[in-house]
């Protein structure tokens with residue numbers, strides 16, 4: 001019983017109004033604040049996109065430099081945060097460490113943070129964008145037993161992250177501009193995607209007035225699952241398992257068998273039922289980046305064969321299942337030397353821009369309500385308690 005619309009998975013419920021990102025799933029259109037993703041991918045950079053998502057407009061003269069300066073000067077994490085990492089077993093998943101470390105920022109910035117003050121909200125957003133790469137790299141370095149590196153603020157956002165990931169004292173890291181550019185592009189593509197599961201989670205937690213760092217930690221938790229951000233890790237594991245282009249046919253058959261419990265990871269999308277515009281950009285980029293970095297990865301051959309096989313198979317055609325953004329992103333991350341367990345963390349760094357943009361928008365909405373879905377109750381009707389000896 002109940003008087004509510006039953007909409008499992010929120011297939012047709014708009015829980016909010018938003019001016020951040022527009023998606024037309026049938027036409028394969030993705031706009032950040034009105035700008036097509038293809039144009040941003042070609043001409044912009046991740047920090048400019050983050051500015052756009054947060055502020056609604058591209059930065060004018062001097063505004064980008066100020067934003068970059070602000071982000072750069074909040075990249076350090078509290079020294080005591082290192083102790084959090086040391087509490088983890090060495091092989092803890094970096095997503096678990098990141099989720100915990102970002103959540104713990106709520107303790108560092110709580111009493112001091114007035115979320116009713118727009119300037120303080122903006123500062124929290126900047127801190128999150130600034131600190132995510134530091135925390136992510138710390139999680140990775142801890143997981144391989146290496147000392148944590150401090151952010152080098154004379155580098156730009158993506159180079160700084162790569163430096164924190166890979167630098168060893170005896171061999172000063174030569175920054176590869178191709179790698180930094182590729183990373184920047186991936187971050188642009190992953191920066192926002194309107195009301196996906198993790199962003200909706202950030203908004204739901206945000207709707208209670210919770211601390212923004214706690215909201216983003218909840219977003220990281222939602223992102224981790226293989227149906228969402230965890231797909232990029234799952235794609236690479238799947239490609240490695242398939243191992244060779246000649247095994248692709250068997251994998252496709254298995255994915256079509258509902259009893260197998262196996263899906264083609266990196267295929268299908270809740271909203272895109274034609275193609276994922278991010279996948280188109282990333283596919284092209286994947287070939288280019290691997291070429292430029294001189295990396296020959298047999299998994300790319302497996303991926304291409306799998307894509308072709310699925311695109312002509314009636315099962316995938318009828319269900320409008322196309323490669324999504326994560327089908328190729330893992331191959332690029334792998335070529336950049338980023339380990340598989342870090343793929344979803346990479347997604348989290350980029351999506352932080354979107355999460356904070358939505359959190360800010362939510363707090364600028366005067367009639368915002370606490371998120372409180374209803375249900376269709378399917379349990380027992382009213383009944384009387386039975387004492388233990390009478391059951």
Ligand code: CMC
Pocket residue numbers: 009196226227228229230231255256262263264265266267268269270271319321324325326
């Ligand atoms: N392989 C095989 N069959 C699939 C797949 C797949 N990857 N995706 C969907 N299907 C089938 C599904 O079994 C169902 O078949 P039927 O109509 O016969 O029951 C039909 O296609 C519709 O699927 P659905 O699960 O109802 O669709 P959804 O909108 O609820 O799920 C999805 C979307 C992305 C969760 C799903 O396509 C999936 O699990 N894909 C693999 C995981 C993945 O790549 N996720 C990343 C998404 S993009 C990045 C992000 O959002 O983070």
